Amino acid sequence: MARERISFFCSSCGHETGKWLGRCPGCGGWNTFQEAPVKTKGARTSSAAAEHPPEPLIGATFTEERRLPTHSTEMDRVLGGGIVPGSVILLGGDPGIGKSTLLLQLAAAVGEQSGIVLYVSGEESRQQVQMRAQRLGICGDRLFFSSEADLGRLRNALETVKPALAIIDSIQTMSHPDLQVPPGSIGQLRECTAELVRLAKFQNFSCFLIGHVTKDGSLAGPRVLEHMVDTVLSFEGERHQNFRLLRAVKNRFGATNEIAVFTMGEAGLAEVANPSALFLDGRAADIPGSVVVAALEGTRPVLVEVQALVCPTVFGSPRRATTGVDYNRVVLTAAVLEKRVGLNLANQDIYVSVVGGLKVIEPAVDLGVALALASNFRNIPVDAGTVALGEIGLTGEVRACGQVEQRLREAVRLGFRRFVIPERNIEIRERYPDLELIGVKTVREALDRSL
Numbered sequence: 001m002a003r004e005r006i007s008f009f010c011s012s013c014g015h016e017t018g019k020w021l022g023r024c025p026g027c028g029g030w031n032t033f034q035e036a037p038v039k040t041k042g043a044r045t046s047s048a049a050a051e052h053p054p055e056p057l058i059g060a061t062f063t064e065e066r067r068l069p070t071h072s073t074e075m076d077r078v079l080g081g082g083i084v085p086g087s088v089i090l091l092g093g094d095p096g097i098g099k100s101t102l103l104l105q106l107a108a109a110v111g112e113q114s115g116i117v118l119y120v121s122g123e124e125s126r127q128q129v130q131m132r133a134q135r136l137g138i139c140g141d142r143l144f145f146s147s148e149a150d151l152g153r154l155r156n157a158l159e160t161v162k163p164a165l166a167i168i169d170s171i172q173t174m175s176h177p178d179l180q181v182p183p184g185s186i187g188q189l190r191e192c193t194a195e196l197v198r199l200a201k202f203q204n205f206s207c208f209l210i211g212h213v214t215k216d217g218s219l220a221g222p223r224v225l226e227h228m229v230d231t232v233l234s235f236e237g238e239r240h241q242n243f244r245l246l247r248a249v250k251n252r253f254g255a256t257n258e259i260a261v262f263t264m265g266e267a268g269l270a271e272v273a274n275p276s277a278l279f280l281d282g283r284a285a286d287i288p289g290s291v292v293v294a295a296l297e298g299t300r301p302v303l304v305e306v307q308a309l310v311c312p313t314v315f316g317s318p319r320r321a322t323t324g325v326d327y328n329r330v331v332l333t334a335a336v337l338e339k340r341v342g343l344n345l346a347n348q349d350i351y352v353s354v355v356g357g358l359k360v361i362e363p364a365v366d367l368g369v370a371l372a373l374a375s376n377f378r379n380i381p382v383d384a385g386t387v388a389l390g391e392i393g394l395t396g397e398v399r400a401c402g403q404v405e406q407r408l409r410e411a412v413r414l415g416f417r418r419f420v421i422p423e424r425n426i427e428i429r430e431r432y433p434d435l436e437l438i439g440v441k442t443v444r445e446a447l448d449r450s451l
C-alpha cells in the first residue's frame, strides 16, 4: 500500500506546505489552507517511464491526428479547429449559465459523427439528463450516460466503453478511491484531474471537465488545475440576458481569448454567427454619449457600442462606474480629457458601459470611451456611422493599435463608412479610397474632428 503523508494546499493559489498555516505566504489569503493526503509516488511513475523510452523528437514518425469536429463553427474556432484527440479541456462558469446544456449538445453532435461519447454526471440523475436531452431533441445510440462518481470504477467504464470523448459533469463531484478526503477538496481535484489527464493521453480519448467557479469568478480549486489541462474555457453571460460567451482562457492548440457567442433559447444554445449585429441591434442613432468601437476578441473583431453618461455630482465626491470596460482606463481617460483637453469633469459623475454585456478590456477602445464621454458632456452626438479606434496615452496622444484593417473590414460589412483612427495607422488609407478615414494624433484632434 502506498505510504501517505499529509500536505496542505492553499485553495486560492495552490501554494503547498507541510503544515497548516493561517495565512498563505503565496497569495496572502487568510484561512485558505486545506488538508490533502498525498500518495507518495511509487510504482506508477517508474513503470510509465519503462513503457515510453525516450526517442528522437525530430525525425520520428509524426502524424497529426485529425481533430474531432464539434459541428459548431463557433465552438471549433474557440478550440482552435476542433477537439484534439487525447486533450483535456476544462470548462468553467457560473451555476445555471448553461455548461451542462452546451456540453450535452456537443456530446450529441460528436456522437453522431465521430464515435462514442460518455457523459458522466455526478450532479444530475439519469432522468434529469434524459429530460434535458429530450428538450434539446437529442437522439442517437452513441451517447452513453453514467452517474459514476468513483474514479476507480469510472476507469473501468472508460476501458469498456472506449469513448472518443468523455464529459465529466463536474470534476468537483469525482472522488479518487485512494484518498480519504471528500470530493471537491483540493487534494481530490488535483488527483482526479491528474488521473483523467493520464487516462485521456493513454487511451487517446478527449475529455471535457466541467468546473465550478468561486464567487469572484475564478475556477474553484487551485490554479494548478488550469496548469494540468490543455485548454481552459470560460462560459460567461449576464443572467438576465439570453446570450452567452464562450472564451478560451488558455489553449495549447489554438489562440487564446477567442470567443464564441451563443443565445440560450427554448431548444438550448444556438450559435450566433454575426455577434456584431447582435451587439449593435436596437442602437438609437444620434444620441450624445454613444460611440461604436471595434474591439478584437482573440482573432475576431467585434463591434460594440460604448455609452457614457456624464452628470453633475450632487453629493460628496464624484462617482465613476463602469460595466464592460476597464475601470482604471476610464478614470485615466477622464483625467486626460480634463488636463489635456480642458473638459471640466472633476465635479461630474461618470458612467461608462458596453451595451450587451461584452467585456472589452483592450486599450484600443480608449478613444471610443473618450469620444463618448466628451459627446455626452458637450451634449453633441457623434455621427452614428463612425467607428473610433486608438489607445490614449497620458500626454493625450493617440497611439497606434494592431489589426486595424481586420476591424475596419468587419465595420464596413455592417455599413460603417467613417473611421477615426490613430495617425500612425493612416497608411492603410490608400487601400480604402471610398471610406472616410480620419487620422488623429491627439485626443483633442479626435474631438475637434468628431464633435
Ligand code: TYD
Pocket: 093, 094, 095, 096, 097, 098, 099, 100, 101, 102, 132, 135, 136, 264, 265, 266, 267, 268, 269
Ligand atoms: P445548465 O446547462 O443546467 O447550466 P449549468 O450546467 O451551467 O449549471 O442550464 C441551466 C439553465 O439553462 C436553466 O436556467 C434553464 C436554461 N435552459 C434554457 O433556457 N433552455 C434550454 O433548452 C435548456 C436545456 C436550459
Ligand code: MG
Pocket: 099, 100, 101, 123, 169
Ligand atoms: Mg450543470
